[in-house]
Amino acid sequence: MTMGHLALRGVSKVYPGNPPLYALKEVSLDIDRGEFVGVVGPSGSGKTTLLSLMGLLDKPTAGEVWLDGVNVAALSEAARSQARSDQIGFVFQQFYLLPALTARDNVAVGMLYQGLGAAERRRRADAALDRVGLTPRAGHRPGQLSGGEQQRVAIARAIAGEPAVVFADEPTGALDQASGRVVMDCLRSANDAGTTVVVITHDLALADQMGRQIHMLDGEASE
Amino acid sequence: MTRLKAFFGRRGAASDKTKRRRKHLRPTDVVATAALGPRTRLVRTGLSALGIAIGIAALVAMQGIPASVQAEIRAEMDRQGANLLVVHPGSTDMYGSEPPIPLPASAPAMIARIAPVEGVLARRDLDQVGVYRSALIPEGQSGGITASVAEGDLMRTLRVGLAEGKWFDQAASGLPTVVLANGAARRLGVGVGARIWIAQRWWAVIGVLDRIELAQEMDSTAFLAPDFTAELYPDTEIASIYVASAPGRSAAVRQVIPATANPEQPNGVSVTQLSDLFSASMMVDKMFQTLSLGLGGLALLIGGIGIANTMVVAVMERRGEVGLRRAIGARTGQIAVQFVLEAAFIGLIGGLLGLGLGAYATFIFTAATHSAFAMPLWVLPAAPVVSIAIGAIAGLYPALKAARLSPTEALRAI
Numbered sequence A: 001m002t003m004g005h006l007a008l009r010g011v012s013k014v015y016p017g018n019p020p021l022y023a024l025k026e027v028s029l030d031i032d033r034g035e036f037v038g039v040v041g042p043s044g045s046g047k048t049t050l051l052s053l054m055g056l057l058d059k060p061t062a063g064e065v066w067l068d069g070v071n072v073a074a075l076s077e078a079a080r081s082q083a084r085s086d087q088i089g090f091v092f093q094q095f096y097l098l099p100a101l102t103a104r105d106n107v108a109v110g111m112l113y114q115g116l117g118a119a120e121r122r123r124r125a126d127a128a129l130d131r132v133g134l135t136p137r138a139g140h141r142p143g144q145l146s147g148g149e150q151q152r153v154a155i156a157r158a159i160a161g162e163p164a165v166v167f168a169d170e171p172t173g174a175l176d177q178a179s180g181r182v183v184m185d186c187l188r189s190a191n192d193a194g195t196t197v198v199v200i201t202h203d204l205a206l207a208d209q210m211g212r213q214i215h216m217l218d219g220e221a222s223e
Numbered sequence B: 001m002t003r004l005k006a007f008f009g010r011r012g013a014a015s016d017k018t019k020r021r022r023k024h025l026r027p028t029d030v031v032a033t034a035a036l037g038p039r040t041r042l043v044r045t046g047l048s049a050l051g052i053a054i055g056i057a058a059l060v061a062m063q064g065i066p067a068s069v070q071a072e073i074r075a076e077m078d079r080q081g082a083n084l085l086v087v088h089p090g091s092t093d094m095y096g097s098e099p100p101i102p103l104p105a106s107a108p109a110m111i112a113r114i115a116p117v118e119g120v121l122a123r124r125d126l127d128q129v130g131v132y133r134s135a136l137i138p139e140g141q142s143g144g145i146t147a148s149v150a151e152g153d154l155m156r157t158l159r160v161g162l163a164e165g166k167w168f169d170q171a172a173s174g175l176p177t178v179v180l181a182n183g184a185a186r187r188l189g190v191g192v193g194a195r196i197w198i199a200q201r202w203w204a205v206i207g208v209l210d211r212i213e214l215a216q217e218m219d220s221t222a223f224l225a226p227d228f229t230a231e232l233y234p235d236t237e238i239a240s241i242y243v244a245s246a247p248g249r250s251a252a253v254r255q256v257i258p259a260t261a262n263p264e265q266p267n268g269v270s271v272t273q274l275s276d277l278f279s280a281s282m283m284v285d286k287m288f289q290t291l292s293l294g295l296g297g298l299a300l301l302i303g304g305i306g307i308a309n310t311m312v313v314a315v316m317e318r319r320g321e322v323g324l325r326r327a328i329g330a331r332t333g334q335i336a337v338q339f340v341l342e343a344a345f346i347g348l349i350g351g352l353l354g355l356g357l358g359a360y361a362t363f364i365f366t367a368a369t370h371s372a373f374a375m376p377l378w379v380l381p382a383a384p385v386v387s388i389a390i391g392a393i394a395g396l397y398p399a400l401k402a403a404r405l406s407p408t409e410a411l412r413a414i
């Protein structure tokens, strides 16, 4: 069996405690370049845990996580940070925009740890804002933007550094349907441009529009 | 198979330019990132910088103010006689078993030639001579009054005035006349115009001195007319020489006195300072220094604690930001540096504020006391450096706490 761009092999995650909590149980899956994957499942089934491991935010208790042919679970903390900044973009339900910065600067911060110069970051930030249709709001702060617009800024931040994969954890969770649809359109157009996109969602109608679905249940994954 | 591919894949990855390791932020980005937090919360930044500002201001002002206060105190001390030196015959042997070497007769004149010397007084004691109120009092019951000869400017050197009468003039010096120190006059119960019995003859009291504050050991002395006494007792040795020097110069004068007073045996000259006053002045200096250091240090400590507190709160509030920064690729060290620099930045603001406040306070003080504005130059770089250091130290613990947050922990916080 050949390995996908992103591959999990027997990945388990146990949160220590009494009793210990098996959040993921020997999950194996492959995601190829350019796929648009939906992750669905009930609350507490391990979706966010799965995404943290695929996004190199956390290490598995057992098993291997391969990204672009490298077992990232074995990398040092610093190397995983570097891989996150170069190859991965994140979108969260809570946006996590810096309130003091304009939309443009928030997007530019996304490339801060890639080692790009300020002018180059700004240029790419403007291009990314254009892709999510927010060029007119580039100079506004998060407080001046609607929730949907804020999430589009967050998407622009995730894609501006041209990552191979974008992970989105319930990106529409805090939005009404109309703005949720716009946000999903933004992710879809990023996917059209070649970026692998993995989206956690509770919204089964949204999930049905995606190329592929992974169902989580009690820490186990199925298609 | 997978391992083999991983091996090649890893090598391939290493050559890929997007996977260069350990990218560093540019210094401007580091500074801008660290300044972002304090810049966003200006009131909080200002308030937490206040402690450092007060501490630095106290230390800065204490560099400037005591300088002028100390100058003031020194002048006061000098006015009171801290600049008075006393020269005695000394022993060349440091255990004092050898007899002291007499001071040469030329010593007072030689010492008077030292430039900063303003007054010289040589005292010769007539140890065997008793001073009596009348001829009827038996020998030996002199009531502890010493007969001495004082050559030189007693009133100027010891800063003493006359209670009544006069000091010896040319004519009186050759006659059996006497000037009494205040204590001696009281003990004898006599004043100007009286006669007293010394060395088997009557002497006329021509003057009574005020109390000699600077040399109280002389307060029960009867000063005999110099020329007249020199003929009676030609070989009396110099017991001590009192030397008054210009304000602030007594240390310099003290150094050259031995060789000046006795060029052949400078070791045989002992010089002491009226040390009570002198050490009092030193103690005042010390007290000021200790007080200012204590006050300033305390304020700085409290300021540091204030910054640490602000940073702990900031880290708690901004867990989400920490999580996001980790997600977009910040290493733990970069998070730590960001928060340490934030704290240092608050410290710097406090330091600059304190420098201005302290300089202003010193200026106001010197203007009010009509003294010269004097600020040591090293204060200029020291104040910001110290406050940056305190801020950084205060930020260390919160910064490490922030850096130790795992990305997932930090992102779970709402």
Ligand SMILES: Nc1ncnc2c1ncn2[C@@H]1O[C@H](COP(=O)(O)OP(=O)(O)OP(=O)(O)O)[C@@H](O)[C@H]1O
Pocket (backbone or CB within 6 Å): A015, A016, A021, A023, A041, A042, A043, A044, A045, A046, A047, A048, A049, A050
């Ligand atoms: N740090 C942790 N320590 C202990 N247990 C944890 C931790 N993080 C998650 N869990 C537990 O692991 C399980 C999976 O959590 P996870 O957040 O992955 O679920 P989820 O599918 O994302 O749920 P939701 O849809 O509510 O976000 C849950 O039971 C959760 O309580």
Ligand SMILES: [Mg+2]
Pocket (backbone or CB within 6 Å): A047, A048, A049, A169
């Ligand atoms: Mg979740």
